[in-house]
Amino acid sequence: MIDFPYIKDIARKTPGKIVMLVVDGLGGLPLPETGQSELETASLPNLDALARRSAAGLTTPVATGITPGSGPGHTALFGYDPVKYLVGRGVLEALGLGVELADGDVAIRCNFCTVDDAGTITDRRAGRIPGEEAESLVDLLRQIEVPGVSLSLHASKGHRFVLVLSGEGLGTDVAETDPGTIGLPAIPAVALSDGSQRSAEAVGAFIAAARDLLSGQPAANMVLARGYSQVPDWPSMVDEYRLSPAAIAAYPMYRGLASVLGMEILSTGETFDVELDTLESAFDRHDFFFIHYKPADAAGEDGDFQAKVLALEELDAHIPRLLALGADALVVAGDHSTPAIAAAHTWHPVPLLVHSALTVGDGVPEFTERACAMGSIGRIPATGVMMLALANAGKLQRFGP
Amino acid sequence: MIDFPYIKDIARKTPGKIVMLVVDGLGGLPLPETGQSELETASLPNLDALARRSAAGLTTPVATGITPGSGPGHTALFGYDPVKYLVGRGVLEALGLGVELADGDVAIRCNFCTVDDAGTITDRRAGRIPGEEAESLVDLLRQIEVPGVSLSLHASKGHRFVLVLSGEGLGTDVAETDPGTIGLPAIPAVALSDGSQRSAEAVGAFIAAARDLLSGQPAANMVLARGYSQVPDWPSMVDEYRLSPAAIAAYPMYRGLASVLGMEILSTGETFDVELDTLESAFDRHDFFFIHYKPADAAGEDGDFQAKVLALEELDAHIPRLLALGADALVVAGDHSTPAIAAAHTWHPVPLLVHSALTVGDGVPEFTERACAMGSIGRIPATGVMMLALANAGKLQRFGP
Numbered sequence: 001m002i003d004f005p006y007i008k009d010i011a012r013k014t015p016g017k018i019v020m021l022v023v024d025g026l027g028g029l030p031l032p033e034t035g036q037s038e039l040e041t042a043s044l045p046n047l048d049a050l051a052r053r054s055a056a057g058l059t060t061p062v063a064t065g066i067t068p069g070s071g072p073g074h075t076a077l078f079g080y081d082p083v084k085y086l087v088g089r090g091v092l093e094a095l096g097l098g099v100e101l102a103d104g105d106v107a108i109r110c111n112f113c114t115v116d117d118a119g120t121i122t123d124r125r126a127g128r129i130p131g132e133e134a135e136s137l138v139d140l141l142r143q144i145e146v147p148g149v150s151l152s153l154h155a156s157k158g159h160r161f162v163l164v165l166s167g168e169g170l171g172t173d174v175a176e177t178d179p180g181t182i183g184l185p186a187i188p189a190v191a192l193s194d195g196s197q198r199s200a201e202a203v204g205a206f207i208a209a210a211r212d213l214l215s216g217q218p219a220a221n222m223v224l225a226r227g228y229s230q231v232p233d234w235p236s237m238v239d240e241y242r243l244s245p246a247a248i249a250a251y252p253m254y255r256g257l258a259s260v261l262g263m264e265i266l267s268t269g270e271t272f273d274v275e276l277d278t279l280e281s282a283f284d285r286h287d288f289f290f291i292h293y294k295p296a297d298a299a300g301e302d303g304d305f306q307a308k309v310l311a312l313e314e315l316d317a318h319i320p321r322l323l324a325l326g327a328d329a330l331v332v333a334g335d336h337s338t339p340a341i342a343a344a345h346t347w348h349p350v351p352l353l354v355h356s357a358l359t360v361g362d363g364v365p366e367f368t369e370r371a372c373a374m375g376s377i378g379r380i381p382a383t384g385v386m387m388l389a390l391a392n393a394g395k396l397q398r399f400g401p
Numbered sequence: 402m403i404d405f406p407y408i409k410d411i412a413r414k415t416p417g418k419i420v421m422l423v424v425d426g427l428g429g430l431p432l433p434e435t436g437q438s439e440l441e442t443a444s445l446p447n448l449d450a451l452a453r454r455s456a457a458g459l460t461t462p463v464a465t466g467i468t469p470g471s472g473p474g475h476t477a478l479f480g481y482d483p484v485k486y487l488v489g490r491g492v493l494e495a496l497g498l499g500v501e502l503a504d505g506d507v508a509i510r511c512n513f514c515t516v517d518d519a520g521t522i523t524d525r526r527a528g529r530i531p532g533e534e535a536e537s538l539v540d541l542l543r544q545i546e547v548p549g550v551s552l553s554l555h556a557s558k559g560h561r562f563v564l565v566l567s568g569e570g571l572g573t574d575v576a577e578t579d580p581g582t583i584g585l586p587a588i589p590a591v592a593l594s595d596g597s598q599r600s601a602e603a604v605g606a607f608i609a610a611a612r613d614l615l616s617g618q619p620a621a622n623m624v625l626a627r628g629y630s631q632v633p634d635w636p637s638m639v640d641e642y643r644l645s646p647a648a649i650a651a652y653p654m655y656r657g658l659a660s661v662l663g664m665e666i667l668s669t670g671e672t673f674d675v676e677l678d679t680l681e682s683a684f685d686r687h688d689f690f691f692i693h694y695k696p697a698d699a700a701g702e703d704g705d706f707q708a709k710v711l712a713l714e715e716l717d718a719h720i721p722r723l724l725a726l727g728a729d730a731l732v733v734a735g736d737h738s739t740p741a742i743a744a745a746h747t748w749h750p751v752p753l754l755v756h757s758a759l760t761v762g763d764g765v766p767e768f769t770e771r772a773c774a775m776g777s778i779g780r781i782p783a784t785g786v787m788m789l790a791l792a793n794a795g796k797l798q799r800f801g802p
Contacts, residue, residue: 030763064781065785065790072801
């Protein structure tokens, strides 16, 4: 289940508090011109000072060479094997939009696309149709009704939208209709096993109705469906770790993921400052806090080295507030690397700090990829981070007699 | 199957090219007199300069403390778990001799040995009988015929030869006849499961006939059989990685192994210079190239420190030709260590370089065991090398939403 099979037996309830700060896209790579990464370039007096009083290491999010999406990157940090505990694309997209999914609902990631008169796909993304235009097409499709199943539609970015099926006896084992390439017709949404017959029929009926409604639309005249998924029934952090865990994240997707893992979602605002307000005011009520910092990833994805440096410096300025809470274990981790020179998530190991009463004197000179590589934690799978957090907070009993 | 279970889902076909140079027996150990390893003693201006622009690390071929043969050392570098994907000893010996094996053929590694009048083994290797003498004994055994099964015999080094059975319905689950110690009789070649009855009968008949023919021979009067194996049906690099892979190797065994993994074998010559000619002329036709450099291992096995230093220096002189190709990802790896002071393969981690557009500024000062240990890749199982090669060449999509 969780990384260590006896975790439930050795986890114990204590008053100790854990704060896990996840810096999205934390890891970087050197600019060829300077040989220095974003963390090495940024001025981070508070994180560097913390690194000197912390245990440091590097985490491998999934496996060597494997670049994680945000889903696997986060589930791993909470101790769940990201290969085994994989959230479906439809659910993740729905969670990202803040859509509430009930047990049994099937969330489906859909694209607007274009087809020619013969039904052959000519553009799988309908020319990356602008958001406003897509929203009006989603509105148009809201009139579609399918007997026995409730449909709800949610516009996402550009050509993407989410279709949610609600009703009895819905499965997710339905053929994805996107052939993955142009020049082919869409694949029929047939059921791939018995329990998914109703879902397949509903998707088929929806697509047929959508094609009729979109016929003659200049921007997109067809839809493709994939990533059929349901909110998974995973072991909860409450039961596995004997925690009362809470999540503080500005973006819906991270809140959605956290709720799947059993965390209570604390309502918060858009900025890290407001997230810290939320943390301070809820600090007495929980013993584990996941707090999410997004701007480093966004800058990295944009390929903007200087913006990522600034995002890290802005984070650094907030570290004293985090330290002032006096958590028994403070973890600073990242879900994956997003080097500006790659302008994308990558597979590279991610810096990690764990600060507790047992780490003073154990430090590395600064909070960078290279310094953390020399730290006492070494290079570990990201699933080990949660174990270190629990252990440093005194929440894990000895294993075995 | 391969190191990461979703590899097929995330691998994508791109025009990017990967060159993986495998330096056989690359890793070494310091000479006690100088405290410097072969790599540290050699003058390697090109490899050192490449190291400064590459990501570096160390690979563990199989597991800590485990010394690999050439088979596991190579299969791991191509991403196949070397414990799970183990080529049988008979097949490896046959491939090493350049014997072509058809599907269903059973290759058997045999030894000449000596037995006393009671049939008790007195020398399992017949005094390590010289090659010429063994070859004439192999010739003598070529007259043996077994009904319904074709036999072919191939002399190997010293007391070793390979027996290949061809025919219908042959299995490999036959008792090995070598008891592993002297003072015992040979074990009868009985079938250990139903599908191997025909093989067991053929081996039994061959051994009985061999004993008669060898009776009175001074050097060896009996044979032992083990390592019954067939060419395995493994997942292909073509399907798993969506590559068009090619192998360039002077020695038959490496070509044989590469073909088992789905690589196209390019005909080449005896020297690395000719191997590079082959690489250059085929560069447009494939997107993955395994190119093999043997002399470092041969010198290490001979226990000749200076010869290994020279072999590495000779390799270094060819690095500019390799770089001139402009591969998207260039990997320099080793299948195992062969320190001259050990005069044998050892278990020690092996230096690794990965060079791509994302590694500039990420380097280590030189290409040695100690410098690579400080590199950004860290110490990884050798099965991760293929993932890094694919990732650095842009051939792996993100895992999970």
